[in-house]
Amino acid sequence: MPSRSEITYFGAGPAALPTDVLETAAKALVDYNGTGLGIAEHSHRSQYATxxxxxxxxxxxxxxxxxxxxxxxxxxxxxxxxxxxxxxxxxxxxxxxxxxxxxxxxxxxxxxxxxxxxxxxxxxxxxxxxxxxxxxxxxxxxxxxxxxxxxxxxxxxxxxxxxxxxxxxxxxxxxxxxxxxxxxxxxxxxxxxxxxxxxxxxxxxxxxxxxxxxxxxxxxxxxxxxxxxxxxxxxxxxxxxxxxxxxxxxxxxxxxxxxxxxxxxxxxxxxxxxxxxxxxxxxxxxxxxxxxxxxxxxxxxxxxxxFIAGQVLKKLLATYPDKVDGQRKVAEQKAQLIYGALDKFPDVYKVVPSKGARSRMNICFRVIKNGDVDAAEKEFLAQATKLGLTGLKGHRSVGGMRASNYNSISLEGAQKLAKFIADFAQS
The missing domain is CATH 3.40.640.10 (Type I PLP-dependent aspartate aminotransferase-like (Major domain))
Known part of the structure; x- marks a missing residue:
């Protein structure tokens, strides 16, 4: 079985969380602030909760x-x-x-x-x-x-x-x-x-x-x-x-x-x-x-x-001195990497929405390689999974592929997906 560090999860939700946030939350779930009780056990009327x-x-x-x-x-x-x-x-x-x-x-x-x-x-x-x-x-x-x-x-x-x-x-x-x-x-x-x-x-x-x-x-x-x-x-x-x-x-x-x-x-x-x-x-x-x-x-x-939401916010504030504007720059860079790789191979990939409405968060596309979309998409998912790129299957109501590029996806994770998109197209 793969370790957490080997997986880049592009699922649409529940989405991946930063590992250090989960580690902090895991400790707090067992013993919050040295109280001998986990955070889920303290009263919601307590000062801790407030x-x-x-x-x-x-x-x-x-x-x-x-x-x-x-x-x-x-x-x-x-x-x-x-x-x-x-x-x-x-x-x-x-x-x-x-x-x-x-x-x-x-x-x-x-x-x-x-x-x-x-x-x-x-x-x-x-x-x-x-x-x-x-x-x-x-x-x-x-x-x-x-x-x-x-x-x-x-x-x-x-x-x-x-x-x-x-x-x-x-x-x-x-x-x-x-x-x-x-x-x-x-x-x-x-x-x-x-x-x-x-x-x-x-x-x-x-x-x-x-x-x-x-x-x-x-x-x-x-x-x-x-x-x-x-x-x-x-x-x-x-x-x-x-x-x-x-x-x-x-x-x-x-x-x-x-x-x-x-x-x-x-x-x-x-x-x-x-x-x-x-x-x-x-x-x-x-x-x-x-x-x-x-x-x-x-x-x-x-x-x-x-508490988990609060830890995510603290991490964001510590990471980006310019707050949300810093995260925006990274989100756009990641989206440009992935869309750029898809657009480079129009005979292999078809991005679903028009360019003027493309989401930075949920990148939806079809794999049309060799004309057999079903077989191409199954192979795309199989090869991606072997590389630790998971959660790429589209919503059940529309099918296709979907790379959810939420804040927890690192720049390195987006680069890894973009490289795979190019490698698969040329294989």
Missing amino acids: DIINNAKNDLASYLDIDQSVYDILFMQAGGTGEFSAVVYNLVGAWVQNKIFEASKEVTDIPQDELVRRLKEKIANELKLDYIVTGSWSLKAYEEAIRLLGKEYVNLVVDAREHNNGKFGVIPDESTWKLSENAALVYYCDNETVDGVEFPAFPEILRSKPDSDSNPIVVADMSSNILSRRVPVNDHSIIFFGAQKNLGSAGVAVAVVKKTFLPPVTPQPQPDIMRKIGLPVPPIMMEYAPIAKNNSLYNTLSIFDV
Whole structure:
């Protein structure tokens, strides 16, 4: 069996973690700080747990330049998929609460029956959630919003498949997007792991304008490219990401939530009001307010997983004095090496997405050598595995190859893959 040092793992997630982080975590799992108890055994109400959470929040804020006076950082459960639902529940609730504020300004002590009537009218005429669909994960988020609310309240801003012969692989020009007026949220997925598509930059059409009262309420799923490049945090209302790509191990997700969507500025509407107007009441574990109020400790959070995330952040901060900008340079260098090797042999490899939408994190391609794609890809995987290059098989829904170039992949690992790509093409 190969040793850990002999393997470069390109799996899409759970992804590889730095070995020294795992070694530190392994010791802490047995005995944390000389307490005689492992970190998973200490109470989540202990000072140890509080310190681990606060340190991780502060390091994440430092690394990405998140202003904690404006945004709250929440550690949650149910992963990125759980956040598909959470953002719907919370931002629809915020939208309703704002309509309640407006009605209260017009009529003092408005009777509940009249309030319900007005809210139903507003919902029927104005409530919209906007979704920009550029790949499999944004499609799932869009479908979840429809499942929770109903199709009549969900607007498909753009479907990339309509611009690419029925398949994902492009980011359609913003001139084709059909945004709603004053949507309760505008969702996009910054990097699509299945389809190898990444936004090259933040969409200009969604950028906040100074002194505007109608800036879009932007929600970004950054599960697979967070920590790999600078994020224009202030153009977002919510950024969420599962930990298991670049941040740590599966078990926690992070939501960076603008405080204007939290009490006391914007409380969630009372459950009886939501029921009377026909909108869903969120499970309390998906409601941001109690999670924020309790510093992510409303219930028993996996402190061990937060500890691992914190150790990853400390390693990044120690490695890159210029923080995320340093990691971005390495991520781009690695991606250029791998794409360069693939592009050099167009008769052997076909990169799936268009050049303008290529992901730096998930490099999706087909092996078309000798015309027998199935046989060529099986041979590619077999030879790669012998060299310790593993996890290269594409997602089951689309097939092909996928090299996930997350932060834990070293420059040497990317060079090794690029060399194999060239050697295989010429063999």
